[in-house]
Amino acid sequence: MNLHQVILCLFALGRKAQKQGVRGLGPKESEKNERTFSSETLTQGNRVISTQYGYNKGATQSGIIFGNTRHM
Template sequence: MYFQVQAKYDVEQAQEALQWISDLTGEQFDTNGQKDNFYQQLRDGRKLCQLMNALNPNSIPKINSGENSFKLMENISKFAAAAKSYGLSDAETFQTVDLFEQMNLHQVCLCLHALGRKAQKKGLSGLGPKEAEKNERNFSAETLNQGNSIIGGQLGFNKGIAKS
């Protein structure tokens, strides 16, 4: 299972995500999408917190620094919570261990791309394709009833059917 998850990791998507973070935060760093670099750039959660603050000012007022593992994991956790309040679903975010212990860097990358789509929808610099908008349609009862009188294309067409 672990290897299947790791095989989904896409270097190009990771590089796009790191470049987007660099552009939005104004911080220059190595945006190479290789797994080791992706992990090293994001493992302490600081850049993720800065990204959220760039998208939604003061969404994470205190960003922890230092090398205390619990404080760094708290940064990642704060990012995930802020991303959810920004509009991401649980399925689009990731668990702290996915990043901190390199359990699922693919999911981290997917989360960043989902966040990029939300940012685009809110008129900010985004990442990846534009998020689809809901296109709900309401038909009158008369229109729905007219649909009942149409014979389906296959109905009544029986040429070529073998008879037993």
């Protein structure tokens, strides 16, 4: 028996029980939160440059050679 799968199933059952009003186990299942944006707001969002496009100011692994020791 896979204990991890059993725990996941119990949490899933607890979420569904909470949705029906019964006290359940684990986090509450989220509800639908639909939003509508004006076309102006959507075009403003397209102008923003996200950090997902690239960020090179953080820590990198440059200079690390595979199998080499790491000096701290």
